Amino acid sequence: MKKPSSKIREEIARLQDQLKQAETREAERIGRIALKAGIGEIAVDETQLQNAFEEVAATCTAVLILSSGNGMGDGVVSLANRH
Structure with missing residues (x-):
């Protein structure tokens, strides 16, 4: 059975939100590691x-x-x- 376009849009929006959350977690993790390694102090x-x-x-x-x-x-x- 095919999904109506409104359901597909809802699913895309939900997946985009999940992607944004995952990217934020990854960026925070990498950022913490970089700061611990002293990257923040390098010009x-x-x-x-x-x-x-x-x-x-x-x-x-x-x-x-x-x-x-x-x-x-x-x-x-x-x-x-x-x-």
């Missing part, structure tokens, strides 16, 4: 900071893939000693 251009975060994200993604690639890893990896 750096926002573009440079975004590029650095993208590099960190790529590194974390690669490490997670490697850690779980053989089916034995749980996807939780310490990056503390990686340089």
Whole structure:
């Protein structure tokens, strides 16, 4: 049975609200971590900071893939000693 357009709009609005809430939680989490790491005290251009975060994200993604690639890893990896 097809949904009427009004129900679809309601569902889209609900999903958009859920997305906004999830993005807010994620931003707050990343922000807390960044502040603990001292990022807030660094005078750096926002573009440079975004590029650095993208590099960190790529590194974390690669490490997670490697850690779980053989089916034995749980996807939780310490990056503390990686340089």
